Amino acid sequence: MDHVKLSAHNLNLFFGSKQILKNINIDFGENQITSLIGPSGCGKSTLLRCFNRMHDLSADARIEGTIQLNELDVYDKKNPVTQIRKRIGMVFQKPNPLPKSIYENLSYGLNIHQFPKDEIPGLIESALKESYLWDEVKDELKKPAVKLSGGQQQRLCIARTVVLRPEVILMDEPCSALDPISTRKIEELILSLRKDYTIVIVTHNMQQAQRISDKVAFMYLGELIEYDSTENIFKNPRQELTKNYVGGHFG
Template identity: 75%
Template sequence: MKESKLSAHDLNMWFGKKQVLKGIDIDFAERQVTSLVGPSGCGKSTLLRAFNRMHDLSSDARVEGTLKLDERDLYDRASSVTETRKRIGMVFQKPNPLPKSIYDNLAYALKLHKFPKEEIPVMIQSALEESFIWDEVKDELDKPAVKLSGGQQQRLCIARTVVLRPEVILMDEPCSALDPISTGKIEELIVKLKENYTIVIVTHNMQQAQRISDKVAFMYLGEVIEYGTTDAIFNNPKNELTQNYISGYFG
């Protein structure tokens, strides 16, 4: 049995007076892919970003409850936000390469975290290989990253995440801006990456959730309504709301 790597217990969150997460209890197993599904505005991305401490940047955000990586409380006063984001990487909906070369997009993070200079080229090649993009860019590493196609940019952003060797990768709709061929490559990559990483992905694509997930959590109005194996959620949901959502008869 795969142990819990990332977890939330009695998680409640507000932006100002509006409560956006309500009593969330969930855990994500090590080296599995979990999809968060549900209608827009139900709290999926908010939950994802809570683990990465992204809400620290919002002055009106308030978090109550416990979020843990292994047994470490991510919101403990002694916890370093920088260290948390190194251990829990984030890939966003829209590819966001830095206005630098392909090489420097990865080197920047490694220099920031003071990795030995002589190790950087090897780490960059390894991350690009692991992200299924090395063969496409190995001869033009000095090319501006923004010149890559959308799908290549997203794989570069995934490489920029894995180059730091995180333990968890959070993905917020990483394929929503991509064409079907690029989406297929990212899905193939996600399935391969779970050999080494715990992955939590927000997706509105039910077919994608079925293809890549070990587990699925259905969220609605800030709550986790149902959480289980992909097969159970799609073929034998226990909650009527879940059934309606995955069947397309929602709202």
């Protein structure tokens, strides 16, 4: 691996007294797409949410271990969580556009992070182009975002993340609420984003993991079972458990 962008070391996560993540150690390479796979409840979404501190607002979540973005300690109290999340963006399972116009969905993040006012329109245009949405919406930027189709909404959510120029984009099953055509478009989009961003994606869909990812991590019951190149995981898994899962025997 060339350069480690994001990593977790000895990561444990508890909800109350229940341990959800068990001693996770993982490195994500820069400009790579890594898929997190595993059966429901294995902790893959929970792990994803550790990287941008989305568990901060859960009453009983407790985290041990470290997460690093380059050399920066993500959980160091000295680092404002707002800045962490600006650098590590997130796209959710269900498209969640803000109840505002298409334009405002993108300008919102730029405004709260005080990007220079005169640069905003240009940044929005290029983010929409990067997200393959510009041609469809350029004439109706004032339209409420909720009027877009599901697939368009999800691309808008990706554009909203991309516009802030994050270093890492976390995606939590971004296609699970979409039809096959929209899914295909989003997959193309994810592949094209790879040159500029480090992407970690949680997916249920093993074909999708094969199509888009450079590396795949298989999780089971809160543990990281195997982490390897996509080819090795699907063709040549070292662990029996991985073999059974990718072979469709359970999950």
